[in-house]
Amino acid sequence: MAATMTAPLNTIAHAAAPANAHAGTPIETRHLSAWFAKRQVLDDVTLRMPSNAVTALIGPSGCGKSTFLRNLNRMHELVAGASMSGEVLLDGIDIYGPTLRPAETRQRIGMVFQKPNPFPTMSINDNVLAGLRLTGTKVADKDALVEWALTRAGLWAEVKNRLSAPGGSLSGGQQQRLCIARSLAVKPKVLLMDEPCSALDPTSTRRVEDTIREIADEVTVVIVTHNMQQAQRCSDQTVFFLADEERPGHIVEAGPTEQIFGNPVDPRTNDYINGRFG
């Protein structure tokens, strides 16, 4: 796959670009806390999400897992009154530090949202290329990149004959895969997915899950999900978040997916994965 395309040539002078362009990068947080105005929603979260693996974040609604995700690519701060403390290290570099600007960070750490949000004013083709235009990245062969990204997202076969159709003309599941292709086209090191299948039907959900498994060899994937089966099917590591009266969102338990679902240490994890609350 990689042989058929020219590697994108980024014109921005990268402050800390790793040499290997086709591998994910580990991302970790240290003592991450987050607030909406005065209300604390995350408390002291330290977590390592290894490269080329899928990390699933599970937990009941309001446990802070989405906020955690949005802190990983500095989307949290876009909400008025939001704030955070602690560190987020992308391959050892603090993304909140002076080395990386927010836009550069987000270029490296892509995001797929809960509801598919292709740009309605752009064609399928332009949607895939939107990230390049937004980041000012020049590519020698755009067609090859479009094909590569859509293939990776498992959408190429369905849309190759109508690349100039508007992005909004696709079905919900196709739109979500288009959004994944759009994120992949800027070659992120990490891909964050915020309940990417919650608005999709079962068939589309399976397609997206297959896609997630497939891209995991190239990017580090962190996925928030409400769906236990989904976490089991497509993640390597599972993290259980919880918020209760005593403490805002924090990690109860993290570990290999088989262990969390097969033999959880904390009784609350056991209760949650067996559907006893949340």
Place this chain on the structure above:
Amino acid sequence: MASLMVMGLIAVFLVVQAIPALRTAGLSFFTTNDWRPDDDPATFGIASMLWGTFVIAAIALVIAVPISIGTAVFVNEYLPSALKRSFVSVLDLLAAVPSLIFGLWGLFFLQPRLSGTSRWLADWVGFIPIFKGNGIYTSSMFISGVVLAIMIVPIITSVSRAIVAEVPRSLSEAALALGGTRWGMIRQVVLPYSRGGLVGASMLGLGRALGETIAIALILSFDFTRSLHILQPGGASVAGTIALRFPEALDAGRSALSAAGLTLFVVTLLVNMAARSVVARTNRRRGGGAEATGAKGRA
């Protein structure tokens, strides 16, 4: 109901009042530049006024549209919400300043400070016909246009702001999440998504500019020529002529002014209707689009 009746009455009574003049002038009403309806023989037409009205409105739009859309985007995308509210108040206040005040301010404050710029333009780019100068740079269509621009900024800005505010957050977040800068997001997502509505907002501004009366009456020196030289004194406008000539006009003159008013009424009505329908269509298309994708998403 009453409003329907009023609109109908306006049309009917303007026509009634205008008939004698239109009968005198016939079709030459639309081709004659000069305005001497009370002379014998009377020669009058709205050609030069209509021309001037559109030239001044065009100047105003060229200045006001970028400022308004820029302001609307800035207020929406950059200002924290507390400042956003105060800024909206400033806009509403600016919209509430009477046009008489704008006229006086334009005449006494802006004109002395702007004629230097006019002269500079004439000196350096005077080879382009519209910037040709003759040494006098006051009472011009350019200065009228600048004042008008300030007057229509509030309406264009507030309509644009409403349009820009309706760009779904999910789209702007998607642009930022791809690594776009704030401007990149505005350029690639916000503006394309709002384009139709912004055109409508500008057309509403045009409608306002076409009907503006007192400010132009105070600033412009009316000479009823179809002049292209916007920096020099001279030109005319329909609404301005009505206000200036009405008090001293005789019966024939007043009928002729009513005919001019009727023309203005029709023109602004068409522009405003077109603007509203553009804005409404943009909103409908967005709503319809979201519904359609939602329905497909569920299928």
Place this chain on the structure above:
Amino acid sequence: MTTMQNAGSHGPRRGSAVSSLVSMARQLAVPGLIAAIVTGIAFATTRLSGPFGMFVLWAACSLLGLYVFTRRSQGRMAATDAVASVTLGFAALLVVTALGFIVGFVLLKAIPFVRLNFFTQTLEGIDPDSPATQGGALHAIVGTTAQVLIATLISLPFGVLTAVYLNEIGGRLAGVVRVVIDAMSGIPSVVAGLFIYSIWVVQGGFGYSGLAAGLALAVLMLPTVARTTEEMLRLVPGGLRESALALGAPEWRTALQVVLPTAKVGIVTAVILGIARVAGETAPLLMTAFGNDRVNVVQTATEPQSALPLFVYQQFTSAQGSAVDRAWVGAFVLIALVLVLFLIARVIGRSKTARL
């Protein structure tokens, strides 16, 4: 490093809204300074003059400098972003500055001549050469009051009924009415004046009068009242409406006895905004009120009457030195009136939304 700082302060790191404005200003500091120097040199050496040229040149130089600096340190996209953001900021700043200059200039021109006599005397028997501190605009103030009152009395019921019709009853015609109201709000004021001139002054044979002016202003005020009221009615909770309808009340009764009283404050706001819109209108008065030098209250319906904007306009165009000064005082009173009305509407509107 950053962890240490955070651990030390224990405070959360703030979001970006305010800090981006601050950083915008900071980024602009150096290029702005250099641009100021360049602008100075340009003014000294070419035939440039005027504060506008100066500002435009300074802004252009600053933006260029900002682009060059940012591009070198942060790359092309960041540079474009910085320049575009600052440009948008300039646009917004321009709008605020314009309002400031307008209000400030009128204030500056009027303050030396503001005397009590402006509010207590008329222009009757005042010699054109007498100083601006003699004679006043009492007749104009009285006229404006009468005309605005008439306009309100007419446009209030019609405007509110239209709003109720649009919001509470609806039906097939509602769309048409909405379009017509929109179209009406775009009528040039001078056309409204001509209309009343035609229907009332000439065809009706009633001649110029304060009443005619009030009618013209009512035409202009109606759409403002109707649309603002409609917005306010929309704020009335639907549950209230439904509970009234559930009790068996017909729609029009619900609207009249439940919805309207709830939206009372909103309607007052609508009227004040409508008044603010028409109180400064000049053009329609030329062909309806016509103008007068003395106080005319009793004969509002039959005789010419002055009005504040008309007073200002006529004093101006007469172009005598002291008349122009008087006009500035009039302009000042006019602008103060509009601003005060506006602030009242704001305050009322705020307390209203707070209660809902």
